[in-house]
Amino acid sequence: MTQKRILSGMQPTNNLHLGNYLGALKNWVDLQDEGAECLYCVVDLHAITQPYDADKLAQSTREIAAAYIAGGIDPEKSVIFAQSSVPAHSQLMWLLATMTQIGKLNRMTQFKDKAGKNSEKAGLGLYAYPVLMAADILTYNATHVPVGDDQKQHLELARDIASTFNHRYGKEHFVQPEPFIIGEATRVMSLKDGTAKMSKSAPSDLSRINLTDDADTIAKKIRKAKTDPDPLPEKIEGLSSRPEADNLVTIYAALSGKAKADVLKEFAGKQFSEFKPALVDVAVAHLEPITNRMSELLAHPEEIDKILTKGGEKANAIAQPILDKTIDIMGFWK
Numbered sequence: 001m002t003q004k005r006i007l008s009g010m011q012p013t014n015n016l017h018l019g020n021y022l023g024a025l026k027n028w029v030d031l032q033d034e035g036a037e038c039l040y041c042v043v044d045l046h047a048i049t050q051p052y053d054a055d056k057l058a059q060s061t062r063e064i065a066a067a068y069i070a071g072g073i074d075p076e077k078s079v080i081f082a083q084s085s086v087p088a089h090s091q092l093m094w095l096l097a098t099m100t101q102i103g104k105l106n107r108m109t110q111f112k113d114k115a116g117k118n119s120e121k122a123g124l125g126l127y128a129y130p131v132l133m134a135a136d137i138l139t140y141n142a143t144h145v146p147v148g149d150d151q152k153q154h155l156e157l158a159r160d161i162a163s164t165f166n167h168r169y170g171k172e173h174f175v176q177p178e179p180f181i182i183g184e185a186t187r188v189m190s191l192k193d194g195t196a197k198m199s200k201s202a203p204s205d206l207s208r209i210n211l212t213d214d215a216d217t218i219a220k221k222i223r224k225a226k227t228d229p230d231p232l233p234e235k236i237e238g239l240s241s242r243p244e245a246d247n248l249v250t251i252y253a254a255l256s257g258k259a260k261a262d263v264l265k266e267f268a269g270k271q272f273s274e275f276k277p278a279l280v281d282v283a284v285a286h287l288e289p290i291t292n293r294m295s296e297l298l299a300h301p302e303e304i305d306k307i308l309t310k311g312g313e314k315a316n317a318i319a320q321p322i323l324d325k326t327i328d329i330m331g332f333w334k
């Protein structure tokens with residue numbers, strides 16, 4: 001196997017929340033610190049697949065880049081860039097679209113969730129979203145893609161498209177990207193309903209902790225988080241039919257860098273009235289420095305722009321030759 005090349009991205013839609021942080025960003029930082037070659041993009045082309053405000057898109061892109069840096073991504077070590085600044089993503093997407101079966105796109109649960117009941121009116125971009133995601137990954141021949149659990153199906157499709165290409169053209173051109181769904185919190189759930197994913201689009205802001213929330217807001221949201229009347233169990237199996245309790249223990253474990261089993265050893269038999277304040281302490285201690293750093297960074301948008309420009313150049317230098325080779329293999333005139 002060639003050296004690890006990591007690629008991942010987040011959409012510049014609303015604020016990042018604890019799910020984005022624990023399911024993805026925190027792992028991105030660990031991979032960077034292990035010395036892997038890392039490319040982290042802000043997927044602005046994905047963000048326009050649903051209604052959005054054109055006046056705010058550029059600023060949202062800067063905000064996500066600031067969150068990456070505040071969360072620990074070092075622009076000297078990792079490439080941070082905007083997806084739209086590398087034309088290879090959209091160009092490769094078209095080429096890959098010609099070898100993506102509609103039947104496979106029809107099975108994508110995220111499309112069904114996002115399109116809702118009115119799927120006839122959903123845009124082609126929302127439907128083709130996973131093909132663009134495959135292009136994001138394949139145009140760098142990324143070997144590993146660290147994401148939360150909800151992106152698993154999209155990654156399977158990207159692997160599938162890579163092998164279809166290689167088979168059709170009889171060349172081992174694209175690398176099969178491996179999903180990296182790691183850590184204790186691959187699926188952080190809503191604070192209001194332990195059976196629903198924590199998401200940027202849920203109507204109640206109390207359902208999620210945003211990376212921009214201050215200490216008081218974090219404390220209020222955890223205090224109001226849904227729980228059940230029982231004390232915490234001794235063993236992980238004791239959480240199996242208690243989604244809200246499971247979620248809060250998972251969040252505690254991920255934020256404190258402990259295993260869930262160890263958290264339960266510490267809190268077995270304790271009530272939520274005791275556990276929640278401990279969770280507030282861990283959450284605030286971990287998130288407050290990130291929030292503060294993010295505001296400092298956003299006070300100097302020109303610095304973020306410089307990082308994104310430089311990142312775009314570096315990303316282009318990797319992506320373009322892979323796109324050129326793809327075009328060659330496909331037999332185009334040039």
Ligand code: TYM
Pocket residue numbers: 007008009010011012019020021022023024043046132133136137145146147148149150151154185186187188189197198199
């Ligand atoms: P997005 O912007 O919805 O989410 C960004 C990352 O956060 C993870 N995530 C979660 N993890 C745990 N619990 C949650 N509740 C939770 N909510 C979100 C997501 O799994 C993701 O890793 N399609 C992608 C963006 C994308 C991409 C790519 C990712 C576009 N191209 C190429 C990797 C490689 C998305 O919409 O993520």
